[in-house]
Amino acid sequence: MTSTRSTATRRRALLSASAVGLLAVTTACSSVDSGGGGGAGGGTTEGGSGTLAELQESGTITVGFAGEEPYSFQDDGGELTGAAVALNEAIYGELGIDTVEGTLTEWNSLIPGLNADRFDSISAGMSILPDRCEQAAFSEPEIMYTTAFLVPEGNPDGLDDWQSAVDAGVTLAVMGGAIEAGYAEDTGVETIQVGSPQDGLDAVVAGRADAFALTGISLRALAERSDAAVEATEAFVAVIDGVPQIGAGATVFRQADTELLDAYNEKLAEIVSDPQQYEDVLGPFGFTEAERPVEGLTAEMLCEGDLEAIADELGPELGQDS
Structure with missing residues (x-):
């Protein structure tokens, strides 16, 4: 995460070639600015009834992002990119909003900035949590958050789920404050804390940890970038x-x-329900079927925060016993 702000404005194509084929005539542009009054009437229209029309008329939407790869970030050329951005571009393009402008914002300032009309929506892969739902409105789920292990080649301890790490008695590298550290504490797994993904990889390579636990999408990217035998x-x-x-x-x-939320959700459902469309849009950023939301999972469920109730209802869809 970064707090650096940029004023460079650049245009780019909506999606990769495969996604362009999917969306036919829809194109979009992305740019990055330093903030300052980007809201498209969110605070001036009652019930949100005019925001969608205003955005369609202007052809531009401003999104807040926090610079976190692979969700939403600036590439080496300064262009706004990432899986969340690509998904936004696809959907807003279908709604007649062809240009996406980004406002780089510190993570904790995203929702306050949205409600202060600095931008029109947040494109950051933000987790749907009860306390956040009290402050803003979330679309239906776009990206499932999963866990994985970075292990030596061949996976010598046979790790394939969290319980396997408990049963094997391994030592895990975890990032301080990350949710995996909480999992380890709750299940009695021995850990060493690291400050970054690279530190976690180094701990595995050096043998100080048997594995490094983090989100699946992050570890896949880390393994692909590394020349180490992991x-x-x-x-x-x-x-x-x-x-x-x-x-x-x-x-x-x-x-x-x-109205904007409802229109967004309608187009989102078309992509999430179709594995091929989902891959076309998010696949270029390393996202797979494992990150595609399971059928039946809703923002309302996650806003309520009762994970046990969600598991009871969606057990088979999650690969769990109901």
Whole structure:
């Protein structure tokens, strides 16, 4: 995460060639600015009834992002990119909003900035959590958050889910403050804390840890970039005390912008329900079927925060016993 702000404005194509084929005539542009009054009437229209029309008329939407790869970030050329951005571009393009402008913002300032009309939505893969739902409106789930292990080549301890790490008695590298550190504490797994993904990889390579636990998408990217003799396991939903730790990220809107949210969700459903469309849009950033939200999971469920109830209802879809 970074707090650096940029004023460079650049245009780019909507998606990769495969996604262009998918979306036919839809194109979009991305740019990055330093903030300052980007809201498209979110605070000036009652019930959000005019925001969608205003954005369609202007052809531009401003999104807040936090510079976190692979969700939303600036590439080496300064262009706004990432899986969340690509998904936004695809959907907004279908809604007649062809230009996406980004405002780089510190993570903790994203929702306050949205509600202060500095931008029109948040494109950051933000987790749907009850306390956040009290402050803003989340789209339906876009990205499932899963866990994986970075292990030596061949996966000598046979790690394939969280319980396998418990049973094998391994020492895990975990990032301080990351959710995996909490999983380890709850299940009695021995850990060493590291400050960054690279530190976690180094701990495995040096033999100070048997594996490094982090989100599946992050570890796949880390393994692909490294020349070390490591690999990432298949991603999974961690089960702690019998409860799957289900989480998902989404695009965020002002609570008043109900019409914009509804229109976004309608187009989002078409992509999430189709594995090929989902891969076309998010695949270039390393996302796979493991990150595609399971059928039946809703923002309302996650806003309520009862993971046990979600597991009871969606057990088979999550690969768990119901």
